[in-house]
Amino acid sequence: MHQASPSLAHQFEDAAQQKEASILGMWAFLATELMFFGGALTAFVIYRSFYSVDFAEASREHMNIPLGTANTAILLCSSLTVAMGVHFAKHGERRKLILMLLATIGLAIAFLCVKATEYYLEYRHELVPGVNFRYPPPHDAQPERLTASPPHVELFFSFYFFLTGLHALHMIIGVGIFAFITFRAWRGRFTAEYYNPVEVSGLYWHFVDLVWIFLFPLLYLLH
Amino acid sequence: MSTVSYQPALEPRESYINIAYTVKSWLFTLDHKRIAILYLIAITVFFFIGGVFATLIRLELMTPEGDLVSDDTYNKLFTLHGVVMIFFFLIPSIPATMGNFVLPLMLGARDLAFPRLNLLSWYIFMIGGTLSLTAAITGGVDTGWTFYTPYSSVFSNSRVVLTVLGVFVTGFSSILTGLNFVITIHTMRAPGLTWSRLPLFVWAMYATSVIMLLGTPVVAIAVALVGAERIFHLGIFNPALGGDPVLFQHLFWFYSHPAVYIMILPAMGVISEVVTCFSRKNIFGYAFIAASSLAIAFIGFLVWGHHMFVSTQSIYGGMIFSFLSYMVAIPSAIKVFNWTATLYKGSISFHAPMLYAGGFIGLFTMGGLTGLFLAALGVDVHVHHTYFIVAHFHYIMVGGAVMAYMAAIHYWWPKITGRLYTEWLARISAVIIFLGFNLTFFPQFLLGYLGMPRRYHVYPPEFQVLNVMSTAGASILAVGYVIPLIYLTWSLWHGKAAGPNPWKATGLEWQTPSPPPTNNFEEIPVVTGPPYQYHLEEVPFAPSKSEPGAPV
Numbered sequence: 001m002h003q004a005s006p007s008l009a010h011q012f013e014d015a016a017q018q019k020e021a022s023i024l025g026m027w028a029f030l031a032t033e034l035m036f037f038g039g040a041l042t043a044f045v046i047y048r049s050f051y052s053v054d055f056a057e058a059s060r061e062h063m064n065i066p067l068g069t070a071n072t073a074i075l076l077c078s079s080l081t082v083a084m085g086v087h088f089a090k091h092g093e094r095r096k097l098i099l100m101l102l103a104t105i106g107l108a109i110a111f112l113c114v115k116a117t118e119y120y121l122e123y124r125h126e127l128v129p130g131v132n133f134r135y136p137p138p139h140d141a142q143p144e145r146l147t148a149s150p151p152h153v154e155l156f157f158s159f160y161f162f163l164t165g166l167h168a169l170h171m172i173i174g175v176g177i178f179a180f181i182t183f184r185a186w187r188g189r190f191t192a193e194y195y196n197p198v199e200v201s202g203l204y205w206h207f208v209d210l211v212w213i214f215l216f217p218l219l220y221l222l223h
Numbered sequence: 224m225s226t227v228s229y230q231p232a233l234e235p236r237e238s239y240i241n242i243a244y245t246v247k248s249w250l251f252t253l254d255h256k257r258i259a260i261l262y263l264i265a266i267t268v269f270f271f272i273g274g275v276f277a278t279l280i281r282l283e284l285m286t287p288e289g290d291l292v293s294d295d296t297y298n299k300l301f302t303l304h305g306v307v308m309i310f311f312f313l314i315p316s317i318p319a320t321m322g323n324f325v326l327p328l329m330l331g332a333r334d335l336a337f338p339r340l341n342l343l344s345w346y347i348f349m350i351g352g353t354l355s356l357t358a359a360i361t362g363g364v365d366t367g368w369t370f371y372t373p374y375s376s377v378f379s380n381s382r383v384v385l386t387v388l389g390v391f392v393t394g395f396s397s398i399l400t401g402l403n404f405v406i407t408i409h410t411m412r413a414p415g416l417t418w419s420r421l422p423l424f425v426w427a428m429y430a431t432s433v434i435m436l437l438g439t440p441v442v443a444i445a446v447a448l449v450g451a452e453r454i455f456h457l458g459i460f461n462p463a464l465g466g467d468p469v470l471f472q473h474l475f476w477f478y479s480h481p482a483v484y485i486m487i488l489p490a491m492g493v494i495s496e497v498v499t500c501f502s503r504k505n506i507f508g509y510a511f512i513a514a515s516s517l518a519i520a521f522i523g524f525l526v527w528g529h530h531m532f533v534s535t536q537s538i539y540g541g542m543i544f545s546f547l548s549y550m551v552a553i554p555s556a557i558k559v560f561n562w563t564a565t566l567y568k569g570s571i572s573f574h575a576p577m578l579y580a581g582g583f584i585g586l587f588t589m590g591g592l593t594g595l596f597l598a599a600l601g602v603d604v605h606v607h608h609t610y611f612i613v614a615h616f617h618y619i620m621v622g623g624a625v626m627a628y629m630a631a632i633h634y635w636w637p638k639i640t641g642r643l644y645t646e647w648l649a650r651i652s653a654v655i656i657f658l659g660f661n662l663t664f665f666p667q668f669l670l671g672y673l674g675m676p677r678r679y680h681v682y683p684p685e686f687q688v689l690n691v692m693s694t695a696g697a698s699i700l701a702v703g704y705v706i707p708l709i710y711l712t713w714s715l716w717h718g719k720a721a722g723p724n725p726w727k728a729t730g731l732e733w734q735t736p737s738p739p740p741t742n743n744f745e746e747i748p749v750v751t752g753p754p755y756q757y758h759l760e761e762v763p764f765a766p767s768k769s770e771p772g773a774p775v
Contacts (some may be wrong), residue, residue: 009338010333010334010742011332011333011334011335011336011338011411012336012411013747017410017411020409020410021336021337021406021407021409021410021411024406024409024410025336025337025402025406028402028405028406028436029402031436031437032398032402032436032437032439032440033440035436035437035438035440035441036440036441036443036444037444038440038441039440039441039443039444039445039474039477040444040448042474043448043459043470043474046467046470047465047466047467050465050467051465129455129456129457130454130455130456130457131455149465151458151464151465152465154457154458154464154465155457155458155459155464155465155466158451158455158457158458158459159459162448162451
């Protein structure tokens with residue numbers, strides 16, 4: 001029927017229609033994601049206002065700002081490498097595209113490692129709700145400065161693990177997507193005319209980045 | 224699956240059905256029409272499972288004593304009835320079956336924008352359904368379909384986690400279907416098919432899909448938090464640990480009220496198609512009907528608080544939500560008045576789809592008007608948690624959504640299968656359903672107004688007469704639902720060939736042979752005018768020449 005390039009799916013009339021559909025599709029999906037994180041963030045913000053003093057103490061005393069800042073920097077760099085990857089894909093520069101995609105995957109894994117370190121430290125301090133939560137932490141040097149109500153701090157940490165865990169899950173999915181995209185780029189599937197998957201997964205990655213830009217101040221910096 | 228073969232009189236022609244007969248060709252199909260059939264089979268099964276739970280509830284309520292089932296079992300019955308009917312029948316009903324089948328045809332497209340995603344959404348739906356049914360079989364769940372905390376998260380000792388996991392998973396199928404429809408409507412319209420020429424069913428599906436996209440993730444996060452709370456013993460919604468149970472209700476109803484519009488908006492779209500076709504008249508107030516679908520979707524997001532008038536919500540919050548709930552009546556009434564005006568001086572014929580459509584208009588109006596009673600703060604406090612509300616939402620859900628679903632099946636059945644069903648049987652069962660429905664649910668308005676609370680398996684003896692009437696109605700209703708199952712199945716082998724356009728309807732879906740070929744159209748049609756040109760002497764869309772023997 002269609003005498004078009006093999007990258008054109010049968011349901012589309014031409015490449016422009018296919019591109020419009022895939023990019024609009026990702027934006028619609030991101031709208032869904034926005035509501036997904038939005039629901040959880042709303043719940044967090046409500047409790048933040050209910051128990052503002054206790055949440056402030058939990059954040060001030062137990063969030064690791066250096067590691068969180070490092071992760072923010074790593075993630076912003078990965079957004080840059082993705083954007084450059086899309087740029088190179090648009091100009092058909094396959095080698096540079098693959099390089100940028102690999103850099104993105106590397107930065108994403110670095111982020112996840114830092115996050116895992118943070119989780120481990122919180123586990124060591126017995127701050128993981130449902131696993132070993134005790135407050136004030138038994139090994140704390142100056143427990144007398146910790147005056148917040150333990151259930152409220154536990155609530156903070158419930159949301160902390162829920163939100164960052166959900167974000168980390170999106171990162172892991174992103175690594176999987178980029179691994180697949182890198183493989184396809186290596187096989188030479190993308191051209192200057194057809195690089196929709198690169199652009200669309202780039203949109204997804206920027207969104208995941210943006211979620212962290214909201215999580216970082218809400219959880220780490222809001223004292 | 225080799226259900227339809229052509230009668231010898233007809234020239235054999237390749238259609239989406241006879242192109243391949245293997246099980247594999249169905250389970251790995253990317254064709255929106257085949258995926259629609261997969262959905263149709265799945266949700267029919269869910270409908271009858273939900274119906275069995277309903278039957279047991281009605282049997283228990285025949286007598287004031289709790290003699291058929293225990294109180295625990297009764298709790299599980301009404302919970303599972305709600306979960307199955309809402310999440311696994313009503314929400315996917317019209318969109319996933321009729322929408323999937325007809326939408327690309329109406330747009331003059333070869334398929335949805337993302338066929339793989341479409342198949343994926345069916346598998347996700349089946350996984351979600353299996354999870355929830357497993358929960359039902361291995362012990363059931365007794366929280367009510369609303370999963371209110373802290374009962375669901377702390378106290379209930381039934382299979383809550385598995386059930387909400389099923390609901391969570393199914394939500395993604397709904398999101399993906401909605402996404403697919405929105406993108407398809409935006410990007411896949413045939414040449415000349417401008418927004419103002421779209422069939423009203425497409426407008427309704429568009430509004431529905433937007434709700435699916437923006438509402439479903441919120442209930443997903445709400446039930447995910449319930450699951451996390453239950454598994455890790457967190458305090459997110461547990462007041463003993465500083466959590467707020469009403470917050471769950473906010474998150475839950477933020478989706479679940481708009482979900483009502485996920486069920487009713489596609490139904491309204493179907494009615495717009497059917498009423499204009501069987502009145503042989505252009506639809507009255509096209510732009511208003513289209514815009515009112517979007518208005519319902521928009522206002523629908525702002526009314527969730529009317530479920531919480533008695534749940535510690537502030538009186539000012541209650542007043543605002545009450546006012547906004549009244550606002551929904553405006554676009555709903557616009558639709559009803561426009562359908563009525565379309566009927567006025569039309570050449571009305573009472574084929575089965577039209578009988579269902581007529582039933583819809585009447586029953587939806589009653590359901591909508593009693594909705595206004597409930598939106599009024601003072602009255603709501605009186606009838607809250609009584610059978611009045613049960614009757615109200617069954618008038619919308621069963622009298623509205625299911626009636627329209629039946630109208631849709633009968634209207635598009637010839638297109639889907641290429642066969643005509645037995646018309647007189649279809650008309651009789653439409654009448655039986657209408658009568659059975661009213662006998663089942665009208666007494667429940669009275670029961671509720673007299674003060675019978677919902678969710679109890681015993682009740683004072685003075686309510687028995689009305690309850691017996693309701694149970695009698697339910698058995699009539701059950702007969703009404705079984706008859707179509709029989710004659711529709713029968714028609715697959717023995718029905719007369721339908722031809723491309725048995726109703727002489729406008730709309731691109733009638734311009735291609737029945738059943739349509741895999742690619743939908745031999746040539747992508749070009750649209751030159753608005754829809755519903757029934758007032759012109761001849762339908763502007765001539766049936767395709769490729770199929771001989773089109774019946775008169």
